[in-house]
Amino acid sequence: MKRKVDARWVLHLLLGVGGLIMIVPFVWMILTSLKSRADIAAYPPNLLPDEWVWSNYQAALDYAPFGTYFRNSLLIAIGHTVINLMLATMAGYALARVPFRGRTVVFMAVLAMMMIPTYTKIVPQYLIAKGMPFFGGNDYLGRGGYGWLDSWWVLIVPGALTPFAIFLFRQFYLSLPRELEEAARIDGMGEFGIFARVMTPLVKPAIATVALVTFENSWNNFLWPLLVTTRDDLRVIQVGLAAFQLAERTEWSYLMAGSTLATVPMIVLFLFAQRYFVQGFATAGIK
Amino acid sequence: MTSTLESVSVASASRAPRPPRRRRKLGAERRRAAYLMLAPSVIHLIWWIGIPVVATFGLAFTNYDVIAGTVEWAGLDNFREIFADDIWNLSIWHTVVFTFFTVPVAMVIAVIIAVLLNQRIKALAWYRAAFFMPHITATVAIALVWMWMFEPNLGLFNLLLDWVGVNGPAWLSDPDWAMPAVILVSIWKGIGLKMLIYLAALQNIPHDLYEAADIDGASGVRKFFAITLPMLRPATFFVFIVSMIDAFQVFDQVYVLTPDGGPANSTTVMTYEIYRTAFGEFDISAACAQSVVLFAFLLVLTVIGRRLTGKDGDEA
Numbered sequence: 001m002k003r004k005v006d007a008r009w010v011l012h013l014l015l016g017v018g019g020l021i022m023i024v025p026f027v028w029m030i031l032t033s034l035k036s037r038a039d040i041a042a043y044p045p046n047l048l049p050d051e052w053v054w055s056n057y058q059a060a061l062d063y064a065p066f067g068t069y070f071r072n073s074l075l076i077a078i079g080h081t082v083i084n085l086m087l088a089t090m091a092g093y094a095l096a097r098v099p100f101r102g103r104t105v106v107f108m109a110v111l112a113m114m115m116i117p118t119y120t121k122i123v124p125q126y127l128i129a130k131g132m133p134f135f136g137g138n139d140y141l142g143r144g145g146y147g148w149l150d151s152w153w154v155l156i157v158p159g160a161l162t163p164f165a166i167f168l169f170r171q172f173y174l175s176l177p178r179e180l181e182e183a184a185r186i187d188g189m190g191e192f193g194i195f196a197r198v199m200t201p202l203v204k205p206a207i208a209t210v211a212l213v214t215f216e217n218s219w220n221n222f223l224w225p226l227l228v229t230t231r232d233d234l235r236v237i238q239v240g241l242a243a244f245q246l247a248e249r250t251e252w253s254y255l256m257a258g259s260t261l262a263t264v265p266m267i268v269l270f271l272f273a274q275r276y277f278v279q280g281f282a283t284a285g286i287k
Numbered sequence: 288m289t290s291t292l293e294s295v296s297v298a299s300a301s302r303a304p305r306p307p308r309r310r311r312k313l314g315a316e317r318r319r320a321a322y323l324m325l326a327p328s329v330i331h332l333i334w335w336i337g338i339p340v341v342a343t344f345g346l347a348f349t350n351y352d353v354i355a356g357t358v359e360w361a362g363l364d365n366f367r368e369i370f371a372d373d374i375w376n377l378s379i380w381h382t383v384v385f386t387f388f389t390v391p392v393a394m395v396i397a398v399i400i401a402v403l404l405n406q407r408i409k410a411l412a413w414y415r416a417a418f419f420m421p422h423i424t425a426t427v428a429i430a431l432v433w434m435w436m437f438e439p440n441l442g443l444f445n446l447l448l449d450w451v452g453v454n455g456p457a458w459l460s461d462p463d464w465a466m467p468a469v470i471l472v473s474i475w476k477g478i479g480l481k482m483l484i485y486l487a488a489l490q491n492i493p494h495d496l497y498e499a500a501d502i503d504g505a506s507g508v509r510k511f512f513a514i515t516l517p518m519l520r521p522a523t524f525f526v527f528i529v530s531m532i533d534a535f536q537v538f539d540q541v542y543v544l545t546p547d548g549g550p551a552n553s554t555t556v557m558t559y560e561i562y563r564t565a566f567g568e569f570d571i572s573a574a575c576a577q578s579v580v581l582f583a584f585l586l587v588l589t590v591i592g593r594r595l596t597g598k599d600g601d602e603a
Binding site: 008011012014015016018019020022023024025026028029032040041043044045087088090091093094095098099100106109110113115116117118119120121122123124125126127128143157158160161163166185190191192195216219220222223227237238239241242245246252255256258259262263266267270271274277278281 | 313314316317318320321322324325327328329331332334335336337338339340342343346356400403404406408410412413414415416417418419420421422423424425426427428429431432433434435436438440441443446449475478480483484532536538539542543546557558561562565566571574575578579581582585589
């Protein structure tokens with residue numbers, strides 16, 4: 001019995017030390033964001049702030065438009081999540097529950113698209129966005145202007161649907177019993193009604209998982225917004241942070257305040273909905 | 288309940304040679320609804336994934352002039368051009384080095400953490416959250432924090448090294464230390480997801496295996512090597528392949544920590560070169576050729592992974 005208790009302590013010690021090492025960057029980020037300029041330049045550095053400068057956050061927001069960046073990221077992440085849920089549930093349902101010719105081909109295509117790496121499509125995606133006809137000064141062939149570049153369209157539309165979401169919903173709809181839809185059909189319900197009112201309420205765990213993973217990926221996305229936006233008022237927070245760092249290399253407390261704003265929403269969301277995150281990432285195994 | 292039974296019998300009747308008219312009409316209606324529900328997704332996927340993928344391969348074998356808008360066949364010229372570029376070849380080497388050090392180290396740490404977490408202990412969710420947090424937070428934001436920690440004079444690393452009497456390097460601006468620094472950040476960030484997949488796999492190992500080992504008086508370490516690791520083999524292959532594919536596409540932390548390919552191009556990777564070729568030099572065709580090379584690497588890795596996993600399944 002005593003040996004077992006000791007082993008438990010060793011376990012907690014190992015995990016505690018390991019976990020602490022993992023969160024050191026987060027702690028250091030928050031501590032730095034609360035230090036005064038003199039405090040940051042002090043040598044040797046202090047671990048804790050001399051005085052806790054909470055006004056750094058307000059100062060950072062005044063110094064760079066982090067508020068705008070934050071709002072942009074939030075709007076885009078919500079947009080992606082809503083659109084992905086709407087389109088992918090419908091597609092997943094159709095692929096799972098309705099037999100039609102070519103269904104297997106469509107499903108295999110979705111699977112193949114899941115495995116396409118970002119860099120096998122990103123350059124033409126950029127060209128397509130730039131050549132969008134009738135937008136941004138383009139003619140009907142998509143020439144002459146900037147198309148969708150530097151617009152809300154390009155930030156929201158291309159990344160709004162993921163093959164992974166379709167795949168996950170298809171698997172969930174597939175597992176529902178056939179009797180449910182048959183009963184609803186006898187009651188005179190149409191196919192869309194069965195989808196929306198009978199089946200979709202039963203795949204709530206999948207909805208939660210897809211919503212969280214989509215939101216997270218959208219919030220953290222960097223490369224696409226970096227490529228397609230140059231206007232400051234359209235920057236998302238990740239791109240805004242990188243730009244701020246290049247411009248103001250030494251404003252570490254503002255930079256850390258900005259980083260805190262960019263990471264804390266995801267951390268809070270994760271801590272509240274850990275179960276769904278874990279489920280989603282463990283079953284998918286992919287980002 | 289009666290209606291359910293009836294519907295089942297109707298459904299089986301529909302498989303008879305001459306289906307009743309009502310069923311056939313219903314089938315057509317359902318198909319129409321399905322097409323409507325699928326249409327937006329299919330259009331979106333073709334538009335933003337299907338066409339771009341085909342275009343990448345097409346452009347890699349042509350000369351595309353962005354400004355004039357002309358396209359002409361170029362055969363393998365683009366590939367000759369990119370492999371004549373020393374920096375591109377260097378970037379392939381850096382990608383391999385990055386992957387070689389990042390993936391195995393993160394995997395070893397992840398499997399150990401997963402085994403430790405797979406016990407019935409208090410505060411499990413908190414420990415798991417601590418290890419998983421780096422994965423869900425934005426790479427850019429957290430890379431900036433690491434950049435601050437790597438700061439040569441005021442950063443946390445050199446402060447700690449100073450305490451133990453070591454003169455720390457300039458890290459990100461030192462050509463010898465920039466890549467190790469990027470690798471360290473990537474290992475830290477990569478542990479979480481691997482741990483989670485291992486944790487899910489561990490829960491599928493039957494308990495009686497361990498009970499049998501307990502009866503034989505096996506030690507914890509012995510059980511780990513004799514039961515846990517062999518049972519985790521499919522998961523290990525899966526994690527390995529997914530991580531390799533991820534590591535080959537590393538971009539965000541490299542871009543933020545070591546801008547412009549790092550000191551003396553010491554951290555430039557394939558994705559960064561694609562980015563530079565396409566959006567710095569606007570040489571679209573060469574960038575697509577580079578993308579095809581990256582794709583070929585990923586394809587080979589995936590095929591090897593499939594083979595290994597498949598074989599493993601046959602043996603079992």
